[in-house]
Amino acid sequence: MTKTAPSGGRGDLIDQVMVVVRRDLATEVSYQYSFAMRYVSIFFSIAIFYFVSLLVGESTQLGEYSGRYFEFALVGLVMSGMTSVSLQTFNQAVGTEMGSGTLEILLATASRYLPIFLGSLVVPILLRFVEAVLYIGLGVGVLGAGFSGRGILLSLPLVLLAIAAFSALGMLASSFVILTKRGDPITGLVAQATNLLAGVLFPISLLPEGLQVVSKLIPTYYALRGVREVLLNGSGFDEVVDEVAVLAGFTVVLVPIALWAFSRAIRLAKQTGTLGTS
Amino acid sequence: MDESLSGRAQRQHRSSAEGPEPAPLLVVDRVTKSYALPPWWLRAFVRTAVKEPIEALRDVSFSVAAGEVVGLVGPNGAGKTTLMRVIANLLEPDGGRALIDGVDVRAGGWDVRSRLGLVLESDRGFYRRLSGRRNLEFFAIQAGMDRATAATRVDQLLSQFGLADRDKLLFGYSSGMRVRLSVARALVADPSVLVLDEPTRGLDPVASFEVGEMLRRLAKEGRAVLFSDHRLDELVSVCDRVVVLVGGQVIFEGRPGDLEEGSGVTAAAALRQMMVE
Numbered sequence: 001m002t003k004t005a006p007s008g009g010r011g012d013l014i015d016q017v018m019v020v021v022r023r024d025l026a027t028e029v030s031y032q033y034s035f036a037m038r039y040v041s042i043f044f045s046i047a048i049f050y051f052v053s054l055l056v057g058e059s060t061q062l063g064e065y066s067g068r069y070f071e072f073a074l075v076g077l078v079m080s081g082m083t084s085v086s087l088q089t090f091n092q093a094v095g096t097e098m099g100s101g102t103l104e105i106l107l108a109t110a111s112r113y114l115p116i117f118l119g120s121l122v123v124p125i126l127l128r129f130v131e132a133v134l135y136i137g138l139g140v141g142v143l144g145a146g147f148s149g150r151g152i153l154l155s156l157p158l159v160l161l162a163i164a165a166f167s168a169l170g171m172l173a174s175s176f177v178i179l180t181k182r183g184d185p186i187t188g189l190v191a192q193a194t195n196l197l198a199g200v201l202f203p204i205s206l207l208p209e210g211l212q213v214v215s216k217l218i219p220t221y222y223a224l225r226g227v228r229e230v231l232l233n234g235s236g237f238d239e240v241v242d243e244v245a246v247l248a249g250f251t252v253v254l255v256p257i258a259l260w261a262f263s264r265a266i267r268l269a270k271q272t273g274t275l276g277t278s
Numbered sequence: 279m280d281e282s283l284s285g286r287a288q289r290q291h292r293s294s295a296e297g298p299e300p301a302p303l304l305v306v307d308r309v310t311k312s313y314a315l316p317p318w319w320l321r322a323f324v325r326t327a328v329k330e331p332i333e334a335l336r337d338v339s340f341s342v343a344a345g346e347v348v349g350l351v352g353p354n355g356a357g358k359t360t361l362m363r364v365i366a367n368l369l370e371p372d373g374g375r376a377l378i379d380g381v382d383v384r385a386g387g388w389d390v391r392s393r394l395g396l397v398l399e400s401d402r403g404f405y406r407r408l409s410g411r412r413n414l415e416f417f418a419i420q421a422g423m424d425r426a427t428a429a430t431r432v433d434q435l436l437s438q439f440g441l442a443d444r445d446k447l448l449f450g451y452s453s454g455m456r457v458r459l460s461v462a463r464a465l466v467a468d469p470s471v472l473v474l475d476e477p478t479r480g481l482d483p484v485a486s487f488e489v490g491e492m493l494r495r496l497a498k499e500g501r502a503v504l505f506s507d508h509r510l511d512e513l514v515s516v517c518d519r520v521v522v523l524v525g526g527q528v529i530f531e532g533r534p535g536d537l538e539e540g541s542g543v544t545a546a547a548a549l550r551q552m553m554v555e
Binding site: 011022 | 313317320367369370392399405416417420422425467469
């Protein structure tokens with residue numbers, strides 16, 4: 001037999017991430033109808049908030065952002081989409097891998113967690129980026145929203161840090177999926193709490209003071225504040241350093257906790273014999 | 279792996295002829311496993327079929343050498359799948375250990391995992407929206423190959439298993455093609471130990487016979503092959519040795535010929551009798 005298999009090396013991380021990306025892209029495109037419809041629906045979503053903004057007019061509650069509700073809501077929609085996909089990607093991927101039986105094959109034979117985790121994030125987030133471009137493009141080009149051009153570039157580190165923090169939360173949630181098989185107590189709670197408390201569609205100044213304290217425990221609050229500052233007010237990076245630092249702090253704390261919880265969940269599933277069930 | 283399997287097979291053949299038996303590639307050493315209730319704090323979240331602890335394996339020991347095919351038989355619920363999951367480190371035993379190339383599967387990490395090829399349920403463990411080729415490439419690259427090596431390896435495997443000209447999305451594969459693809463996937467990293475749980479389930483007699491031939495061929499290349507099957511006639515025709523598991527315990531281990539000697543019945547009939555009793 002000619003030997004072509006590896007001789008103990010773990011391979012190239014980029015190759016391993018990219019093969020996951022190609023897998024997810026091929027799967028996504030194979031569902032053509034759903035792939036197309038997700039972009040068509042954006043127009044309806046954005047139009048709703050445009051007309052709500054006409055109703056709201058120039059709100060004094062949004063004085064910080066010159067009272068512009070449409071732009072405020074547009075940023076909220078885009079960021080909420082980014083954070084929710086980061087939160088849900090891991091546990092959806094783990095659920096799918098468990099259901100198809102590939103999780104057991106990957107755990108039992110030569111493979112690593114890291115490229116599979118990283119790779120499974122790429123396609124869903126890229127698709128959200130395309131959505132974000134459509135949201136902003138339609139908002140600016142068709143419905144007259146105004147954003148700072150420089151702000152779009154400056155918002156990238158904030159968006160990426162928010163994705164990292166929420167991906168860690170998503171990995172934490174996937175630990176529950178390993179054990180409970182379906183559903184988890186984290187993603188639903190965090191997604192709802194984020195929409196209500198983080199200032200996605202209305203400023204947190206409308207919330208009772210006690211809840212405003214809770215808002216400041218949610219990473220999205222800082223991401224939204226920073227992104228709105230650079231996009232709506234044209235601020236520079238110096239003015240959002242605090243938000244960047246807080247988001248980096250969330251990520252640094254959450255990633256090791258999530259990795260530990262995931263390993264622990266796999267170990268518990270191996271002990272209870274529930275790894276192969278779905 | 280730093281040694282080709284064909285080289286290992288030749289060495290095994292030489293040492294068998296010259297002297298002592300070589301060290302087995304797969305060792306199951308006094309493995310015990312009970313399915314217990316999850317810890318109290320987890321019971322609210324985890325649903326298991328277990329209402330009280332169930333002893334699934336008790337002190338199970340046997341080994342498989344390079345070039346050998348060992349068949350694992352037993353009635354439903356005998357513990358065959360549990361044992362295979364322990365070997366694959368998908369289930370932690372309460373006691374005992376499984377060793378691949380002398381290394382405990384729980385401690386071995388990447389090196390041990392790259393020496394194990396696993397087929398659990400032959401129609402699962404694939405990405406159904408990808409072609410057979412794309413599936414194999416995925417597992418080959420995850421196993422540490424670069425893209426070019428993976429492509430060569432996948433070509434080789436598809437050709438070896440008669441799937442090279444049928445590269446379509448997986449949901450278009452027949453049951454027999456999926457079994458062959460499962461074995462091809464298990465061989466991607468050129469493992470020295472192959473473990474297959476009921477690879478012939480759902481196959482017609484011709485496809486089932488071909489799987490048996492394939493297992494013999496893979497063992498000849500120097501691999502240790504362990505597989506379970508309910509088709510006793512075919513199992514005894516393929517295996518060098520048989521391990522009979524009943525109620526989580528090994529009640530017989532030996533050559534199919536041993537079963538026939540003095541019993542006056544075929545090996546398959548003797549096995550059937552053993553499981554009924």
